[in-house]
Amino acid sequence: MTARGLAVEKPKAVEGPTVRDAVMTLLRDLGMTTLFGNPGSTELPLFRDMPQDFRYILGLQESVVVGMADGFAQMSGNAAFVNLHSSAGTGHALGNIFTAFRNQTPLVITAGQQARSIFPYDPFLYAERATEFPQPFVKWTCEPARPEDVPLAILRAYHMAMQAPRGPVFVSVPIDDWDRPCAPIVASTVAQEFMASSAMLAQTADALNKAKSPVFVAGAGVGREQARAVLSQLAEKHQAPVWVAPMAARAVFPEDHALFAGFLPASREAVVGALSGHDLVLVLGAPAFTYHVEGFGPYIPEGSSLIQIVDDPATAARTPVGTAIVGNVADAIAQLVAASSPPSRPAPAIAPPHDDPAPEGQAIYETLLMKRLAALRPSGLLISEEAPSTRGPLHDYFPIKLDDEFMATASGGLGFALPAAVGAALAQPAKTVFCLLGDGSSMYSIQGIWTAADLNLDVKFLIVNNGGYAALDQFGALFDIEVVGSKLPGLDFVQIAQGMGVPGARVATVDALDDAIETLFAGKGPRLLEVVVKRPG
Structure with a gap:
């Protein structure tokens, strides 16, 4: 009996290799031993006797899971493996699946499905028309016709994800497939590069x-x-x-x-x-x-x-x-x-970036914040950014250098940068990851802070708190519209971070800003800084 009083028949033991064994061997051969997920009942058999050389990265919501995998894949150069929970989990993840598609990030996304024998009865957690659900924002989808076809489907998915233009793919796997007998397969090799004429x-x-x-x-x-x-x-x-x-x-x-x-x-x-x-x-x-x-x-x-x-x-x-x-x-x-052999050309006239003078007083403006970050930042940062209203000052006063890496959302959807920073830190543990967020955008995937704390990743979160969706207000002004629902009073990001195991601090005055930035970047491990800024005008 289960905790809810329902009788569940245990699967019969299978002698010899199973679908799960074949898939784990394949994933190892493909260099995908980091698995991202938030497990549900229809995925559990995948993890039976999980090999010791694999690691499972838990995200507290499926969109966060996909965002972590996206950052990991971008910074590792290889496709990342994602496991979602049936239709509900895939639905939660769709926003960041769309972003991965626009980012051209290679992801092999699998989702659980109910047992094949009860498909005709529309069972609980059945993913009806599973392969259609994530379209059009995956390059290829499949629900294998037979259990023994699962490894080949995942291999094909991997090659499709890695072919230019790269992107996410999707495979739906019934729960009872993992324990079925299956001979191992050998990973094929596909030349991924194609050269211009x-x-x-x-x-x-x-x-x-x-x-x-x-x-x-x-x-x-x-x-x-x-x-x-x-x-x-x-x-x-x-x-x-x-x-x-x-x-x-x-x-x-x-x-x-x-x-x-x-x-x-x-x-x-x-x-x-x-x-x-x-x-x-x-x-x-x-x-x-x-x-x-x-x-x-x-x-x-x-x-x-x-x-x-x-x-x-x-x-x-x-x-x-x-x-x-x-x-x-x-x-x-x-x-x-x-093939370059141009004539001598004069250096082009490029206007220097404008420099807004810092207003007097103790209020922190975004321009000053970016200037002080540029002055006090470590070299060779890996930057994950989702602060739409701060992007102008970021461009003007915080130059991304040759030894830096940088990621943002190509889709315009929010909820990417925070979990992507976590994934990037997993892929590049020797680098410091700087995650720059707006107060509004951070709330789309704030659960990702917990994974950074749980794994003690070197991610420095900086939240620019301007009290709401300032980018929306800016855009509304172009249409002479006073935007409703754009204010976010009462959020305390320090308490949120501390509640998930990440130390944090808040700064709201100019004279305390430099010390707060230096503390943020000091040492290893996750830390959060909330900077209360004053909107211009």
């Missing part, structure tokens, strides 16, 4: 060499493929300014470099204005372009041409003007460096 790259190199004033727009694909250093070489050879593409969710170019031009806004007219005066626009690892508001007119300045290099055929297909080349972005940049 040599002829088209040669034409691009020729166009770059002949251009009078080229400009580069770099997106998250440059960061995903670790191509920032080689992009710096290409920019220096051509004396070309480098803009960060609109809404880029990774670090793409050192922001303290003399050729760093800034961040393109997500508006058609603003993009054209920023790129005016250049006769060749080379877009690398990004759409051309991502817009947030409706716009009109040309897509690029009059008299200029556009060439795009991206690893996603769908992104290339929707490029409205110019030439799109599909292939590995890092390799393409390296080939362009090798």
Whole structure:
């Protein structure tokens, strides 16, 4: 009898290897021995006699689980394995599955399903039409026809997740499949890289060499493929300014470099204005372009041409003007460096970042906070950011350097950065992870703090408390709308953190800010700092 008084028949012992044995061997061969999940009844047989070389990372809500796996996969370079609970758990996780899809993060997501024998009776916890539920934000879905097909389905899912453009995949596994007999399988090898056309790259190199004033727009694909250093070489050879593409969710170019031009806004007219005066626009690892508001007119300045290099055929297909080349972005940049022989060009005129003077008084403004963080931060940070209203001051006063890593949500959905920081710390234990959050966005996945405490991960959480959804208020002002439901009084993040095992502190005055930042970054292990800021105006 169970605790609820229901009789449950124990599964019969199986002699020889099972589906579970075959999957565990496969995951080991694929380098996926870190499993992320929040277990439910339909997943429990997966964990029977779990091998000692595997580790299970518990998240306190399924969206948090997927966010942790996303950060882990981005910072490890390999797909991460996620286990969700039937339809309810998959539903909880959908927001961050969508973000992983937009982030192009490789995730192998499995979800529990009821026993096959009771499918016809619509049982409790049955995941009806399970493979359709996470669509369209997974690259491939499957519920294997037979138990012995589960290992091959997971192998195929892994290869699909790792193929460019990378992304999440989904496999639904009935509860009784794990204990069925199954012969082990050998992991196949699939070449994941595909190279851009040599002829088209040669034409691009020729166009770059002949251009009078080229400009580069770099997106998250440059960061995903670790191509920032080689992009710096290409920019220096051509004396070309480098803009960060609109809404880029990774670090793409050192922001303290003399050729760093800034961040393109997500508006058609603003993009054209920023790129005016250049006769060749080379877009690398990004759409051309991502817009947030409706716009009109040309897509690029009059008299200029556009060439795009991206690893996603769908992104290339929707490029409205110019030439799109599909292939590995890092390799393409390296080939362009090798073929560079431009004439001598003067250094481009790049406007220095503006410097807002700090208002007098003891109130902390976001500009001052970013300046002091930049001055007191350790080198080589891994940064996970979700502070929408602070992003402007972050861009202006907290440069992401070549030895840093950076992640943000590519979907615009909240609840990613906090658990992603936890996953990143698991993947890069030698690095300090700095998680910059807004007070509103932090509440979407605050449970992730518990995992950081439980595993004693070196994550430094800084919550910018401006009393509400300030980014929404800013956007509402554009439409002359007074936003309702945007204020968040009474939140105490120090108590929340301490209740989950993370020490925390609050600072609200300028004279205490430096000491609070230094304490945040001192030592190893998780810590939280809540900074109460004053909104401008």
